[in-house]
Amino acid sequence: MNxxxxxxxxxxxxxxxxxxxxxxxxxxxxxTAFQAKGGGFTLAHxxxxxxxxxTDMLFTVAIVLLSSALIAVVAxxxxxxxxxxxxxxxRSALRWLYRWPLFIPFIVTGQVMRTxxxxxxxxxxxxxxxxxxxxxxxxxxxxxxxxxxxxVWKQAPFVTLLLAGAMASIDIQHSEAARNLGAPRWxxxxxxxxxxxxxxxxxxxxxxxxxMLSVLSVPLMINPNSPxxxxxxxxxxISTHGDYAVxxxxxxxxxxxxxxxxxxxxxxxxxxxxxx
Amino acid sequence: xxxxxxxAQRWSRHAARALxxxxxxxxxxxxxxxxxxxxxxxxxxxxxxxPQEFGLKFWLQVFQPRGNAVQSLVTSVWIALLTVAFCxxxxxxxxYALARLKLPWRGAILLVFLLPQAIPNLPIYVNIARMxxxxxxxxxxxxxxxxxxxxxxxLAVWIAxxxxxxxDEQLEQAARNLGAGPWxxxxxxxxxxxxxxxxASAIFVFLESLDEFTGTYFVGVPDVITLPxxxxxxxxxxxxxxxxxxxxxxxxxxxxxMLLVERFLKxxxxxxVGR
Numbered sequence: 001m002n003x004x005x006x007x008x009x010x011x012x013x014x015x016x017x018x019x020x021x022x023x024x025x026x027x028x029x030x031x032t033a034f035q036a037k038g039g040g041f042t043l044a045h046x047x048x049x050x051x052x053x054x055t056d057m058l059f060t061v062a063i064v065l066l067s068s069a070l071i072a073v074v075a076x077x078x079x080x081x082x083x084x085x086x087x088x089x090x091r092s093a094l095r096w097l098y099r100w101p102l103f104i105p106f107i108v109t110g111q112v113m114r115t116x117x118x119x120x121x122x123x124x125x126x127x128x129x130x131x132x133x134x135x136x137x138x139x140x141x142x143x144x145x146x147x148x149x150x151x152v153w154k155q156a157p158f159v160t161l162l163l164a165g166a167m168a169s170i171d172i173q174h175s176e177a178a179r180n181l182g183a184p185r186w187x188x189x190x191x192x193x194x195x196x197x198x199x200x201x202x203x204x205x206x207x208x209x210x211x212m213l214s215v216l217s218v219p220l221m222i223n224p225n226s227p228x229x230x231x232x233x234x235x236x237x238i239s240t241h242g243d244y245a246v247x248x249x250x251x252x253x254x255x256x257x258x259x260x261x262x263x264x265x266x267x268x269x270x271x272x273x274x275x276x
Numbered sequence: 277x278x279x280x281x282x283x284a285q286r287w288s289r290h291a292a293r294a295l296x297x298x299x300x301x302x303x304x305x306x307x308x309x310x311x312x313x314x315x316x317x318x319x320x321x322x323x324x325x326x327p328q329e330f331g332l333k334f335w336l337q338v339f340q341p342r343g344n345a346v347q348s349l350v351t352s353v354w355i356a357l358l359t360v361a362f363c364x365x366x367x368x369x370x371x372y373a374l375a376r377l378k379l380p381w382r383g384a385i386l387l388v389f390l391l392p393q394a395i396p397n398l399p400i401y402v403n404i405a406r407m408x409x410x411x412x413x414x415x416x417x418x419x420x421x422x423x424x425x426x427x428x429x430x431l432a433v434w435i436a437x438x439x440x441x442x443x444d445e446q447l448e449q450a451a452r453n454l455g456a457g458p459w460x461x462x463x464x465x466x467x468x469x470x471x472x473x474x475x476a477s478a479i480f481v482f483l484e485s486l487d488e489f490t491g492t493y494f495v496g497v498p499d500v501i502t503l504p505x506x507x508x509x510x511x512x513x514x515x516x517x518x519x520x521x522x523x524x525x526x527x528x529x530x531x532x533x534m535l536l537v538e539r540f541l542k543x544x545x546x547x548x549v550g551r
């Protein structure tokens with residue numbers, strides 16, 4: 001048998017699984033979102049989605065963008081210290097510390113934050129106990145802030161891991177030369193190291209962006225009431241109204257948000273694979 | 277500058293470092309400590325800073341031989357094992373083909389394996405649930421396994437492909453030159469050498485399945501209650517002790533894997549994995 005076709009034969013079960021359980025549902029989503037009751041084409045489901053949920057759409061985009069930005073800042077700071085920091089003990093402590101949330105599932109993150117950020121949670125007790133917060137001013141952080149905190153807590157270690165790996169593999173001569181010429185470390189990080197690992201940072205942040213867009217458990221557990229994230233609306237449309245049309249229209253809107261990031265990621269990933 | 281000033285400066289830098297690492301430790305472990313407190317709290321009313329009463333009452337309740345939690349644990353592990361078996365059966369040949377064989381339309385195939393990572397999975401789950409409803413797979417273990425497998429497969433294929441690509445091709449050629457057939461070469465040379473990567477991909481798929489919530493939420497209801505769903509129901513029902521104990525059960529494998537991951541996966545493989 002020809003080796004070309006042997007390869008295709010070996011890979012075909014995997015392709016079939018992805019076709020049936022990924023491409024078909026995606027196509028179904030497209031059809032449902034644009035199909036009128038009688039079977040014709042309609043934009044009514046989108047009209048209804050924007051009418052009912054435009055606040056939630058803005059809320060979702062704002063939360064996910066803010067979280068992505070914070071994740072990038074945290075990842076740059078930690079990975080930067082791991083690469084350029086001069087205190088070895090501090091570096092190893094940091095390396096041991098930052099990655100704990102790495103594989104903790106979103107659903108557990110939701111539960112953990114639900115107790116930690118509540119009015120009677122440990123965050124408030126510690127802030128009040130250390131005199132930083134007036135007991136009467138203590139309030140629950142379980143709103144948009146809670147979602148952002150949960151997302152950053154869960155996703156920043158992932159981006160940090162990727163970024164620290166990339167930073168460790170770049171040539172250190174430039175950074176050392178700059179250090180010898182007296183440049184402070186934060187400038188070496190931002191002007192010499194960071195531009196060389198921009199691609200990795202981009203991939204990490206984009207993957208986090210797409211992931212956060214479709215997480216249902218965290219907003220459901222931390223902030224289920226309006227305004228909330230679109231994933232909660234999708235679940236609500238289905239479980240309460242059996243309304244797959246509007247649910248799918250909402251899904252496509254979030255897909256449109258994600259596609260911007262997805263395009264950037266795919267372009268980079270294909271380049272990467274082509275190079276190896 | 278005087279020696280005393282120098283010393284003071286060094287001390288203040290040490291203090292700043294200690295403060296920063298302490299703050300980070302609180303941010304990372306504070307939420308986990310809060311979860312631990314809830315898991316062992318028998319009574320915790322507002323405004324108590326700590327539970328009024330500690331105890332194991334809820335642990336006994338969770339681990340009752342015929343309790344919901346034990347049943348969910350068994351269901352979850354069973355589903356995860358089936359998912360791993362399914363994924364490996366499909367991903368090992370695919371990973372080998374991607375790493376070693378010439379493929380027509382290679383670019384398009386790579387794109388198909390990248391796409392699921394770059395697209396929010398909510399529309400996928402919603403519509404798989406509808407398809408499964410038509411054919412009676414909703415609320416069955418097999419249906420949930422298929423959803424988990426389709427989610428884990430992409431990762432499994434990438435890790436398997438990276439694992440096979442890392443095997444030195446000269447060793448395979450040497451075996452062939454010594455008279456081994458293609459199957460014998462694969463079974464005695466390639467597969468054992470790629471095994472650590474394949475084990476890593478199995479663990480990844482196992483964890484993804486164990487922790488999966490959204491897909492199970494849409495496809496598994498009402499009959500298949502995995503641990504994440506049990507935790508969610510307990511939490512939404514206000515039973516923080518049961519929710520926290522279940523969350524702890526889910527945390528153990530996650531943290532264990534986090535500590536082990538570098539033994540199995542090099543950073544470059546991990547970077548390929550993405551998510």
